[in-house]
Amino acid sequence: MERKDLTCIGCPMGCTVTVEFEGEEVLExxxxxxxxxxxxxxxxxFHPERTITxxxxxxxxxxxxCSVKTAGNIPKDKIYECxxxxxxxxxxxxxxxxxxVIKNVLGTGVDVVxxxxxx
Amino acid sequence: MTxxxxxxxxxxxxxxxxxxxxxxxxxxxxxxxERDKELGGILNQCIHNGFGLHTFKEELTGxxxxxxxxxxxxxxxIEYRLNTMVMDISNDRVVTAMSKEEGMYQIKAGxxxxxxxCRERPRGAxxxxxxxxxxxxxxxxxxxxxxxxxxxxxxxxxxxxxxDIGLIMARRMTLEGAKVKVVAELLxxxxxxxxxxxxxxxxxxxxxxxxxxxxxxxxxxxxxxxTIAQVxxxxxxxxxxxxxxxxxxxxxxxxxxxxxxxxxxxxVEMNPITSGPRVDDSLETxxxxxxxxxxxxxxxxxxxxxxxxxxxAGANAAKYVKNGGKEEKxxxxxEVKATDxxxxxxxxxxxxxxxxxxxxxxxRVGYVFKDAFVSVYFDDERVQHLKKRILAPGEMEQVILQKxxxxxxxxxxxxTIKIEAE
Numbered sequence: 001m002e003r004k005d006l007t008c009i010g011c012p013m014g015c016t017v018t019v020e021f022e023g024e025e026v027l028e029x030x031x032x033x034x035x036x037x038x039x040x041x042x043x044x045x046f047h048p049e050r051t052i053t054x055x056x057x058x059x060x061x062x063x064x065x066c067s068v069k070t071a072g073n074i075p076k077d078k079i080y081e082c083x084x085x086x087x088x089x090x091x092x093x094x095x096x097x098x099x100x101v102i103k104n105v106l107g108t109g110v111d112v113v114x115x116x117x118x119x
Numbered sequence: 120m121t122x123x124x125x126x127x128x129x130x131x132x133x134x135x136x137x138x139x140x141x142x143x144x145x146x147x148x149x150x151x152x153e154r155d156k157e158l159g160g161i162l163n164q165c166i167h168n169g170f171g172l173h174t175f176k177e178e179l180t181g182x183x184x185x186x187x188x189x190x191x192x193x194x195x196x197i198e199y200r201l202n203t204m205v206m207d208i209s210n211d212r213v214v215t216a217m218s219k220e221e222g223m224y225q226i227k228a229g230x231x232x233x234x235x236x237c238r239e240r241p242r243g244a245x246x247x248x249x250x251x252x253x254x255x256x257x258x259x260x261x262x263x264x265x266x267x268x269x270x271x272x273x274x275x276x277x278x279x280x281x282x283d284i285g286l287i288m289a290r291r292m293t294l295e296g297a298k299v300k301v302v303a304e305l306l307x308x309x310x311x312x313x314x315x316x317x318x319x320x321x322x323x324x325x326x327x328x329x330x331x332x333x334x335x336x337x338x339x340x341x342x343x344x345x346t347i348a349q350v351x352x353x354x355x356x357x358x359x360x361x362x363x364x365x366x367x368x369x370x371x372x373x374x375x376x377x378x379x380x381x382x383x384x385x386x387v388e389m390n391p392i393t394s395g396p397r398v399d400d401s402l403e404t405x406x407x408x409x410x411x412x413x414x415x416x417x418x419x420x421x422x423x424x425x426x427x428x429x430x431x432a433g434a435n436a437a438k439y440v441k442n443g444g445k446e447e448k449x450x451x452x453x454e455v456k457a458t459d460x461x462x463x464x465x466x467x468x469x470x471x472x473x474x475x476x477x478x479x480x481x482x483r484v485g486y487v488f489k490d491a492f493v494s495v496y497f498d499d500e501r502v503q504h505l506k507k508r509i510l511a512p513g514e515m516e517q518v519i520l521q522k523x524x525x526x527x528x529x530x531x532x533x534x535t536i537k538i539e540a541e
Contacts, residue, residue, distance in 0.1 A: 014313030
C-alpha cells in the first residue's frame, strides 16, 4: 500500500489530504473536510486535472484582450498544448461571458469560454 | 453643488457590493466614482479562477465575479462615473472629484463609503540594494500588463515575495512561455494561500526559497541578474549563502497597503496595524456618515468577504441617510481587542444596542500556529474556544458574536481575541 499527502486546491482552506492506494485503486482518503477534497484526492493521485485561464486577442473591441478559461478541468499534461491553442486564437468583438472560444479543446470534451464582456 | 444620498469612492468589488446593497435598502441617489476606465477594479486583471465559492457556490474568474455585481449595478440603474479621480473628502462629506470631461467639481454627500482598495508595496519601500534598472515591476503591474494590455514584461523572471499575486504571476508568466527561476520569501512562511503554492509553484516545478531575500540587483539600463541570500532570524543576509540568477525581470509581491490618502486628509482615525480606518460594528469611521469597506479598511485574501463586508457598509450607510444623518449610537460601547498572536480586529468597537444579531469580527494572526485555539474573552471570562489545525498570517480568520450574548453581559467593557495553545 502506498500513501500520498496532498494539499487540496478545491477552496482556500487548503486541507492536507492523505490518500492510501494500492496499484490504481484508492483505498482510503482522509484529512479532507468536504466532498470536494475527496474527489480532488482521488483524481489527483492518478489523473491530475486543472482549469486553465488565459487571454485571447480581440479584434475590433474596446479592449485589446479578452480573458478566457477552460469551462472545466483538463488533464494536467495537456496544459501547455492547450495554452498554444489559446495563444493562437483571435476573436472578433463583441464577446460575451460564456461565448465558446475553442470548442472541445484537444478532444477533452471541455470548451474554452470567454470570461469577460468585450464590446 | 450637486448632491447625492451616498457617494462611493471606488468601483471595485467593495464599491460595487456597497452600492447594490444601499440600493436594495431603498436609497435612490447613489453615485460611484471610479478612476479607471471600467468598473470592477482589481478583479479585471485577476483572470484566474477561484473567486465566488462562498458567494455564488461556484468557482469564477475575477472578471466573471465582477460582472455579477456590475450587472446588478446596471440593472438597478445606479449612477457611476469612470475616469474620475476623487481629490478630496471633507469632514462634512463634500467630495471633490476631477475628470478630463468635467474638470474639477464638488458633490455633497449624505454619506460617503470609502472603497478605494489597496496598492502594492513598491521597491522604494523595501530597501533592496543594487542598481535601479528597468525590468523591476510589482507583481500586480505585471499582472495588468499581461492580462489586460497583452504585454509580456520579460522572459526570465525572479520573484521576491510569496504573496498571492506573486504566486499567481509565477504560474501566469510560466504559461505564457517565461522561465520563472525562483520565488524568494523573506519570512520563514509564505504569505500566500496554500492552494496557490500547490497549483502555481509545485505544479510547474518553481522553487520557493523561504527565509531568502534579494541582496543585489545588476544591470544599468535593464536588469540582468539578481542575487538572493538566506537570512537569519533577524532577517539579515547570511554571508556565503548568496545565489546569483540571471534574469530580465524582477517581480515584487511584498505586501499590500490600504490606500488611505483621502481618508487621512479627511481626518479619519486610522488603525496603525491595518493602515486602514478604525471602524465600529457598522463599519463607520470616527467621522459621522463616512463608512469604509474592502481592502481600504484591511487587506483581504478573499473577495467573497470583501463583498460581504461592503454589503454591510452599504446597508449601514443607507440606514444613516434614512435617519436624516442623525447618529443613533447606544450607550453601551464595547472595545474589541486583539492580543496573544492576534494582530488586529475589524471592527474596533461594538455598539451593543444597535449591532446585528450575528456580527462577524475579522482578524489576522501574526505568525503560523499549529493546533492552536482561537479564544474570545468577555473581559476576563473565556466565552469561545475554537480549535484550529492551522492559523497563518496569510489567511484571514473570523469569529461570530451573538448580540444576545453581549446584551446579557451588561457590564462588558472589552472583548479580546487571543490565540492560545490550549
